[in-house]
Amino acid sequence: MKSYPYQNPSRATWAEDYSFLNNDINNDEGLAFNKSYLKVKDLNLYIHKAHILKNVNLEIPDKKVTCIIGPSGCGKSTLLKTFNRLIDDTEGIKYEGSILVDDTDIFDKKTEITDIRKKMGLLSQRPCPLPMSIYDNIAFGCKMHGERNRKKLNQIVEEQLKAVGLWEEVKNRLHAPASKLSIGQQQRLCLARGLAVEPEFILADEATSALDPISSKHIEELFVKLKQDYTIILVTHTLRQALRIADHVIFMYLGEVIEAGSADEIFNNPKQELTRKYLEGAFS
Amino acid sequence: MSSNSSYRILKNKIAGGLMFSITVFSVLLVVLIGLGLYLKSVPIFEHNSFWHLIKSSEWRPGNNQFGFLPFIAGTLWITLIAVILALPIALLSALFLTEFSKSYLKKWVFTALDILAGIPSVVYGVWGTLFIVPWISEKLAPHFVEYSTGYTVLAGGIVLGVMILPLLISLFVEIFSAVPREFRDASLSLGATKWQTSKHVILRKTFPGILAAVALALSRAFGETIAVLMVCGNLPLLPHSLFDSCYPLPALIANNYGEMLSVPLYESALMLAAFLLFIVVFIFNASSRAVIYRIERKFK
Amino acid sequence: MRLKFIEEKIAKGFMIIASLAVFAFVVNIIYTIFRRGIPALNWAMISQIPAGGYYNGGGGGILNAIVGSLYIVLCSTILGLLISIPVVFYLNVYLKKDSRLAYIARLAFDVLFGIPSIVYGAFAFTIMIYLGMHTSLGGGILVITLLIIPIFIRSMDEVAQQLPKDLLDSTYALGATKLETIKVVLRQIAPGIATATLLSVGRAIGDAAGVMFTAGFTDSIPTSLNQPAATLPLSVFFQLSSPNADVQDRAYSAALILIFIVLVISILGRLITNYFSKHKI
Ligand SMILES: Nc1ncnc2c1ncn2[C@@H]1O[C@H](COP(=O)(O)OP(=O)(O)OP(=O)(O)O)[C@@H](O)[C@H]1O
Numbered sequence A: 001m002k003s004y005p006y007q008n009p010s011r012a013t014w015a016e017d018y019s020f021l022n023n024d025i026n027n028d029e030g031l032a033f034n035k036s037y038l039k040v041k042d043l044n045l046y047i048h049k050a051h052i053l054k055n056v057n058l059e060i061p062d063k064k065v066t067c068i069i070g071p072s073g074c075g076k077s078t079l080l081k082t083f084n085r086l087i088d089d090t091e092g093i094k095y096e097g098s099i100l101v102d103d104t105d106i107f108d109k110k111t112e113i114t115d116i117r118k119k120m121g122l123l124s125q126r127p128c129p130l131p132m133s134i135y136d137n138i139a140f141g142c143k144m145h146g147e148r149n150r151k152k153l154n155q156i157v158e159e160q161l162k163a164v165g166l167w168e169e170v171k172n173r174l175h176a177p178a179s180k181l182s183i184g185q186q187q188r189l190c191l192a193r194g195l196a197v198e199p200e201f202i203l204a205d206e207a208t209s210a211l212d213p214i215s216s217k218h219i220e221e222l223f224v225k226l227k228q229d230y231t232i233i234l235v236t237h238t239l240r241q242a243l244r245i246a247d248h249v250i251f252m253y254l255g256e257v258i259e260a261g262s263a264d265e266i267f268n269n270p271k272q273e274l275t276r277k278y279l280e281g282a283f284s
Numbered sequence B: 001m002s003s004n005s006s007y008r009i010l011k012n013k014i015a016g017g018l019m020f021s022i023t024v025f026s027v028l029l030v031v032l033i034g035l036g037l038y039l040k041s042v043p044i045f046e047h048n049s050f051w052h053l054i055k056s057s058e059w060r061p062g063n064n065q066f067g068f069l070p071f072i073a074g075t076l077w078i079t080l081i082a083v084i085l086a087l088p089i090a091l092l093s094a095l096f097l098t099e100f101s102k103s104y105l106k107k108w109v110f111t112a113l114d115i116l117a118g119i120p121s122v123v124y125g126v127w128g129t130l131f132i133v134p135w136i137s138e139k140l141a142p143h144f145v146e147y148s149t150g151y152t153v154l155a156g157g158i159v160l161g162v163m164i165l166p167l168l169i170s171l172f173v174e175i176f177s178a179v180p181r182e183f184r185d186a187s188l189s190l191g192a193t194k195w196q197t198s199k200h201v202i203l204r205k206t207f208p209g210i211l212a213a214v215a216l217a218l219s220r221a222f223g224e225t226i227a228v229l230m231v232c233g234n235l236p237l238l239p240h241s242l243f244d245s246c247y248p249l250p251a252l253i254a255n256n257y258g259e260m261l262s263v264p265l266y267e268s269a270l271m272l273a274a275f276l277l278f279i280v281v282f283i284f285n286a287s288s289r290a291v292i293y294r295i296e297r298k299f300k
Numbered sequence C: 001m002r003l004k005f006i007e008e009k010i011a012k013g014f015m016i017i018a019s020l021a022v023f024a025f026v027v028n029i030i031y032t033i034f035r036r037g038i039p040a041l042n043w044a045m046i047s048q049i050p051a052g053g054y055y056n057g058g059g060g061g062i063l064n065a066i067v068g069s070l071y072i073v074l075c076s077t078i079l080g081l082l083i084s085i086p087v088v089f090y091l092n093v094y095l096k097k098d099s100r101l102a103y104i105a106r107l108a109f110d111v112l113f114g115i116p117s118i119v120y121g122a123f124a125f126t127i128m129i130y131l132g133m134h135t136s137l138g139g140g141i142l143v144i145t146l147l148i149i150p151i152f153i154r155s156m157d158e159v160a161q162q163l164p165k166d167l168l169d170s171t172y173a174l175g176a177t178k179l180e181t182i183k184v185v186l187r188q189i190a191p192g193i194a195t196a197t198l199l200s201v202g203r204a205i206g207d208a209a210g211v212m213f214t215a216g217f218t219d220s221i222p223t224s225l226n227q228p229a230a231t232l233p234l235s236v237f238f239q240l241s242s243p244n245a246d247v248q249d250r251a252y253s254a255a256l257i258l259i260f261i262v263l264v265i266s267i268l269g270r271l272i273t274n275y276f277s278k279h280k281i
């Protein structure tokens, strides 16, 4: 039997085993569009003449979970990496347009690239702990930004590990190599590491796809919790996940943004034919 | 049909046996070389203890006095200088090539490295005598010592350092490029600069590999003969400064192979020199492997 | 706070300097050899064998050394290939991935790879004395073969280890014995073989310490395996040791010829390697 999540008019049924979502859904009072810190204007991106992102215009609502969905190769990861300009290191890259964060253009020559990246925590598909201890993984970013005070670092490490619910599990082996943790723990560690530099955004690229169901549920819970303080943008291939946690959804196809809007709108009443087809699983 | 297939299987077996023997023989070659050199150097131990040979610096083959200390010291000195000079250059340019530079720049540097790697060691020797030796004796040494011929420990170290550069750089580039992109992304996205990423993530992640590369370059440097022989001065005395001549082990062997048959125990002494080189290379290979294995387990 | 940007700038500066240093060395070496080698270079150098009194400034050239080197390189490369291809094939097709023998063999080849050519030379020399042989072309070929086999095996093995397992499985599925997969395997590792050959030839032609003991040196061109043979690096070395300035100048020319041969081989090799890798997939 095949059932498509969006055909379920009530999301409450999905919340059965995801009870943490309940209160969220209930007090979801529409999207605060008036307040958007991240705006994409006429973004075009080329890699070696290949037109990867085509005329992208977007507004990402603040302090919400925004999911980017779309078939493989449509440019989701590229868009995400453009937000923190990680894409810069790609051979043959060229871009036009602008991305405004707090009204400063991140492509502007005067904008300091490390400052932008500091604002955007990245969570990759496979957890990627740096080759150092658990403690140093979290302290790494702060140290790179010049924080030397041991006490302060200790405090940050504890705080962030608690924020991702890892503290109890690792507090006795903070100086063990981070690679010794389980995959799920590693992903939470990576999240904590990103949070430690006090970002405003969290960018997650299929951050749960390499994890077991329990761990990915754990991460999802965290996203929902964290959106009080952060703007979360995540790329996902699991529509169910988008359905569970998204407030806002962006559908991309072949490098173009086909449709963007609130989750309810997109899932229950897509305006574009392509979106509908994608959600029905006509192509993936 | 069945005879044909049994013929094929037989052929497969015979070829397998043959290849097995070649493989085993090449493995045995290591043992054979070690054993052969050792047996050849045994006679010298009848007159001198091993420690005496290693610690003494009297080298008078005619009087049956064979002190290896100057040669061992010479080898260690120039190898050390070579690595000290080459390592930072190699690390920096390998990092530049993998982390910072554009691909067209890479092409140029790689071409230069290919040429450097292809230059025969005797040509390095010629270059040393034409360029490095006069430079040391005329420009550099006068600042430090009264007089130097230029045929010195330092000349040997510099020439050797340039010789191991291409090996080191290509190994490092290989190692650095093997680090998955995600590690860089992770560090960069925290706001670290490229250099911070290189220093704290790339170098750290590849530390065992760097050790291995250095060990390989060291063992290459230990045995380098002709180039070093041409610029070191070859005086069997203990060097006291960078501007003294020295006489590395390989040069000792190469310079005296002709007359070694005419002086008693001389052959044995030279074979001991070869045996020492063999042992050093062997130990370096084996122990660096052990170290790498352990570090890798710790980090992974 | 902005310290890290200053650090970045300084580090980058050093990196650029280091990379430029590599260039500077290449340019300096080639320039130095050219400047001193060109004046004494003439046609006689590469077309004649040394005349009487050559090492005291007499006429003639170093054809003996050029031919000797080419003989040795050619023969030992062929021998080396004949020995190392079966070994690589055996290691990667006959033996399992976690085989003890394969592990020990690879370790052994690593050790052999590191053994200096002077040690090979000394070892071969003792064997030759033991067998009552004199320095000869055959001895030189033998020691250079020993020297390059580990290079061959290591660089081919690296490529062979990447062989997709499916490839072998699909040939087995067609009923092929292990031996019969050799064609498929060879085609797959062809670029590896080309690179390995390139490396080995470069190493073989430039090696002086190994042949010093075993091939000897002579003014004539060897006509059989048990005659001694001259080699280019040794020719450079001996001419340079001469007190006569004219002969020293000829050493520089000989070095120039050596560099030239090496560069030609490496350029040709690169073209061939490119050809192979283009036609692989
Ligand atoms: N370095 C690159 N060089 C050339 N093309 C690239 C490069 N990186 C990405 N692309 C192209 O850009 C397009 C978008 O890639 P991207 O990785 O953003 O897709 P995606 O939507 O994240 O796909 P997936 O869901 O499979 O992760 C693809 O067509 C891809 O081939």
Ligand SMILES: [Mg+2]
Pocket (backbone or CB within 6 Å): A076, A077, A078, A205
């Ligand atoms: Mg992607």
